[in-house]
Amino acid sequence: MGRYVLRRLLQLVPVFIGTTFLIYWLVWSLPGDRFAGKCGERPCEPAYIAKMTEKFNLDDPLIVQYGKYMLNLLQGDFGITSKEVSVGELIANAYPNTLRLAVVALLIEAVIGLAAGILTGLRGRGFLDNLVLVSTLFLISLPVFVTGFVLQIVLGFELHWIKTTVSASPAPWGHLIAPGFVLGSLSMAYVTRLTRTSIAENKRADFVRTAVAKGLPQRRVVGVHLLRNSAIPVVTFLGTDLGALMGGAIVTEGIFDIKGIGNLVYDGILGKDGAAVTGVVTLLVIVYLISNLLVDLLYAVLDPRIRYD
Amino acid sequence: MTDPSTAATGAAVTSTAGEFVTGAEHIETKAGKPRSLASDAWYDLRRRPLFIVSAALILLVLLMAAWPSLFTSVDPTYADLGRSRDAPSAEAWFGYDNQGADIFARVIYGARASIIVGVVSTILTVLIGGALGLLAGFYGGWIDGLMSRIADVFFGLPFVLGAIIILSSFRAAGSTSATEIMFLVILSISVLSWPVCMRIMRSAAITAKQQDYVKAARALGASSTRIILRHMLPNALAPVMVYATIALGAFIGIEATLSFLGIGLRAPVVSWGVMIADSRDVIRVAPHTLLFPAAFLTATVLAFVMLGDAVREALDPKMR
Numbered sequence: 001m002g003r004y005v006l007r008r009l010l011q012l013v014p015v016f017i018g019t020t021f022l023i024y025w026l027v028w029s030l031p032g033d034r035f036a037g038k039c040g041e042r043p044c045e046p047a048y049i050a051k052m053t054e055k056f057n058l059d060d061p062l063i064v065q066y067g068k069y070m071l072n073l074l075q076g077d078f079g080i081t082s083k084e085v086s087v088g089e090l091i092a093n094a095y096p097n098t099l100r101l102a103v104v105a106l107l108i109e110a111v112i113g114l115a116a117g118i119l120t121g122l123r124g125r126g127f128l129d130n131l132v133l134v135s136t137l138f139l140i141s142l143p144v145f146v147t148g149f150v151l152q153i154v155l156g157f158e159l160h161w162i163k164t165t166v167s168a169s170p171a172p173w174g175h176l177i178a179p180g181f182v183l184g185s186l187s188m189a190y191v192t193r194l195t196r197t198s199i200a201e202n203k204r205a206d207f208v209r210t211a212v213a214k215g216l217p218q219r220r221v222v223g224v225h226l227l228r229n230s231a232i233p234v235v236t237f238l239g240t241d242l243g244a245l246m247g248g249a250i251v252t253e254g255i256f257d258i259k260g261i262g263n264l265v266y267d268g269i270l271g272k273d274g275a276a277v278t279g280v281v282t283l284l285v286i287v288y289l290i291s292n293l294l295v296d297l298l299y300a301v302l303d304p305r306i307r308y309d
Numbered sequence: 310m311t312d313p314s315t316a317a318t319g320a321a322v323t324s325t326a327g328e329f330v331t332g333a334e335h336i337e338t339k340a341g342k343p344r345s346l347a348s349d350a351w352y353d354l355r356r357r358p359l360f361i362v363s364a365a366l367i368l369l370v371l372l373m374a375a376w377p378s379l380f381t382s383v384d385p386t387y388a389d390l391g392r393s394r395d396a397p398s399a400e401a402w403f404g405y406d407n408q409g410a411d412i413f414a415r416v417i418y419g420a421r422a423s424i425i426v427g428v429v430s431t432i433l434t435v436l437i438g439g440a441l442g443l444l445a446g447f448y449g450g451w452i453d454g455l456m457s458r459i460a461d462v463f464f465g466l467p468f469v470l471g472a473i474i475i476l477s478s479f480r481a482a483g484s485t486s487a488t489e490i491m492f493l494v495i496l497s498i499s500v501l502s503w504p505v506c507m508r509i510m511r512s513a514a515i516t517a518k519q520q521d522y523v524k525a526a527r528a529l530g531a532s533s534t535r536i537i538l539r540h541m542l543p544n545a546l547a548p549v550m551v552y553a554t555i556a557l558g559a560f561i562g563i564e565a566t567l568s569f570l571g572i573g574l575r576a577p578v579v580s581w582g583v584m585i586a587d588s589r590d591v592i593r594v595a596p597h598t599l600l601f602p603a604a605f606l607t608a609t610v611l612a613f614v615m616l617g618d619a620v621r622e623a624l625d626p627k628m629r
Contacts, residue, residue, distance in 0.1 A: 011461075018462030026478045137618075141611035143562045145569050145585065146603040149592055157593055243467075250469055251566060265470070269477055269572055277477065281470045288467050 005297060012293055019285055024066050027278045051080070052275065078279035087279040090264055097171045098260035101253070102245040104173065104180030109188040110238055117195025121203070121230075122222065132196070136189035148182045148255040165257040176258075183252040187241050194237055198230040205229070236295055243291030246284055350623040360619040366612035373420040383414035385579050396597060403601040406584070407591045412598065415579050416605050422580035423609070426495055427561040433499035435553050438506025443545065445507065446514025447537055453511070460504035469566065472497045476572040487578045494573050498560055509552050513545035520544070547624040554620055558613025565606055581606045 053059060060068070072079075078087035120129045139147075155178060156164035166175040202208060203226065211225045250262035257263070261280055268276035354360045373380060388408040397404040403412035441460075445453040466474075475497040517523065518541060526540050561581075567573030568582025575583060581602045588598035 014458055015461045015465050018458075019465040022462060022466070023474055026474050137611065137614065138607075141558065141562075141607050141614055143565055143569075143603070143606060143610075145566065146599075146607065149599055149603075153592060153596055250473075250570065254570070265473065266570065269473060269570065277473065281474055284467065284470055285465060289465055 008293060008296060012289060016286070016289055019289070020070065020282055021066055023278060023282055023285065024069060025062070028065070048084070051084075073279075073282065078283070079275045087276050090276065091261065091280060091283065094259055094261050094264050097258055098246060098249055098253070098262060100171060100173065101176055101180055101183060101249055101258060101260060102242060104176045105184035105187075105245050106238065106242055108177075108180050109184035109191050109241070113188040113191030114195055114234065117192045117234075118199060118227070120192075121196040121199025124200070129196075132192060136192050139185055139189040142185070144182060144186060144251050145255060147185050148179075148252055151178055151182055152255060167257050167259065171258055171260075179252050179256045179258060182255070183245060183249055187237075187245075191234060191237060195230065195234050198233055199226065202226055202230050232299070236299055239295035239298055240292060243288040246287055350620070353623040354619060357619050357623070359615055360623075363612040363615035363619065366608060367616065370420055370424065370609050370612070373417050374424040375421075377418045377421065380417045381411075381414045383411045385410060385414040385418040386577075387411075396595075404595070404597045406598045407587060407595070412584075412601050415584055416581070416601055419579045419581045419584055419602065420605070420609075422491065422574060422578050423561050423564055423582070423606070426491060426498070426564040426574075426580075427557050427613075430495045430498040430502075430560050431553050431557045433495065434502050434506050434556065435549060437499065438503035439510045439549055441503070442507035442510025442549075443514050443537060443542060446511040446545070447518060447533070447541060449515075456507070457511075460507050463501060464504040466501060468501055468563070469570075471501045472563070472567055473570070473572060475500065476567065487574070490574055491578070494564060494567060498563060502556065502560075506549060506552060506556075509548050510545060513548050514541055517541045517544045551617055551621045551624065555614055555617035558610040558617070561613070562606065562610050 076088055078091060080086055116132050120132045123129060151162075152164050155161045162178040163175050166172075166179065207229070208221060208225055211221045216225075246261065249258075249260060250266055252258070253260045253262035254266045261284065265277055265280050267273075268280065377385075388406075388410040390409045392405045393407055393409040395405045395409075403416060406412050406415065441456050445456040463471075472494075476493055479493050523536060523540050526536050531540075564573060564580065565582030565585060568575070568580060569586045569589075571586065573582055574580045576587075584602035585599060585606070588595070588602070592599050
């Protein structure tokens with residue numbers, strides 16, 4: 001296990017450097033005026049250009065620039081926006097909201113997805129199974145912003161059940177339920193399908209037949225033998241998803257006006273603020289890569305049959 | 310499949326790539342005349358209601374994209390502010406948008422941009438990913454290692470975030486004509502999704518490489534090019550086809566998402582994503598401006614995802 005972790009960490013290094021370098025290169029080193037379109041609709045002020053050039057060492061060769069940028073980043077210095085606000089400070093203010101939203105989304109998709117998947121997987125073919133299959137197919141095809149808008153109009157404007165915008169920061173948990181549902185709706189469909197297939201497959205496995213033959217009560221067969229073995233792919237998916245949810249929150253946060261990381265990126269795009277976008281995207285990529293690594297390691301813990309050495 | 314980050318992982322198809330490739334010993338000869346996998350799959354597909362429904366929907370959308378004037382004679386760009394946000398009526402079936410343009414005509418004409426983006430980026434993704442995956446699977450060793458690491462770098466970028474970076478930096482650097490933006494959208498989708506296609510192709514190619522017919526071909530003295538093109542490619546194509554069908558639907562959804570975020574296609578171009586983005590500010594007073602383009606978008610994506618499901622089941626001999 002120790003050797004495997006070490007090998008995975010070593011493999012992560014080139015990927016990490018490659019990905020962040022790619023972003024850095026795209027933002028700061030494309031041919032042409034590097035400050036074009038980075039300060040909104042007006043050209044950047046000379047003071048800002050001078051400050052950024054000094055801060056990001058933009059006159060150095062690309063590799064040196066990148067190295068210094070990463071060193072700053074690792075110390076929590078993300079640069080400044082065109083309005084001279086520290087990006088690190090913006091992130092620190094926004095992060096709790098996104099984290100809360102992601103947790104709510106994860107909870108919703110895990111609870112509903114698992115319940116629907118287990119139910120249909122155990123029952124087998126029938127009306128409920130078809131209903132779940134069709135509705136997951138529908139959810140998969142529905143773009144996230146359509147789900148968001150529809151819920152906002154119907155539940156917010158028409159029925160007044162939810163708040164249409166969550167502008168308070170830190171966002172109260174109760175207000176995040178509808179946005180969390182929107183964010184998690186797609187993954188919920190995947191979790192349902194994954195659980196259903198996994199349970200339907202394991203239902204015919206030898207160890208389940210053995211458990212039934214031993215005369216174990218139904219509850220124990222399902223709860224211990226079947227569920228634990230079917231949970232592995234689902235847990236893996238949920239783990240990877242936490243990283244993806246952080247980044248995927250851009251659309252949801254834009255619709256419900258939640259002051260989170262995604263909103264920061266979205267405002268950065270609209271205001272054409274290059275420094276803010278780079279800093280946040282780099283951070284999100286790091287979160288994504290690390291969560292993927294953790295899931296890989298979790299896999300070994302969950303399934304003792306998997307040995308990494 | 311329209312959440313880009315999930316679409317990019319191709320969660321549904323990656324794990325089963327190996328199952329599609331079968332050795333000669335698994336093919337059962339039925340009583341009638343023997344059929345190839347492709348004609349067998351086609352025979353099977355024609356009997357599936359799922360396939361018929363989705364294929365009919367897709368044909369309709371393709372027809373809309375190719376000859377929009379068949380469906381409507383109204384100019385989609387003609388706008389009259391006097392009828393701004395009018396509700397659906399016999400005059401205009403889907404009503405008028407904020408600018409007073411006919412939504413029905415715009416939805417019909419919008420199919421073209423969405424379909425072009427979807428089809429071209431799928432072709433590009435399959436070409437890049439497929440070729441690299443085939444080579445990596447065939448040669449193995451350091452070539453495989455190098456290509457897999459490069460794929461990992463692009464795979465490490467979450468989809469929307471990567472597209473945001475690519476689109477906003479290239480757009481700031483260059484000019485912003487409609488074709489150019491469309492090209493950039495296609496490029497960023499393909500650049501970010503080829504690793505998935507490569508992984509699927511690679512695992513299928515590795516499975517195919519170990520089959521007896523490849524060994525036989527090599528023993529007969531066939532060159533590497535011939536083995537790759539004549540023996541491995543046809544046998545490793547099935548999982549990639551399944552991925553491509555589902556991805557096409559996902560890419561159409563991604564185009565809409567990017568337009569919605571304001572970095573994809575924009576105003577003079579008519580596309581479903583642009584229409585949805587336009588409806589954003591008037592959504593409360595005129596929900597129909599959102600409803601109709603969103604319905605067309607969802608139906609198209611749904612059709613491609615269903616087609617992918619049907620093709621997967623038809624091509625997988627183990628499921629019969």
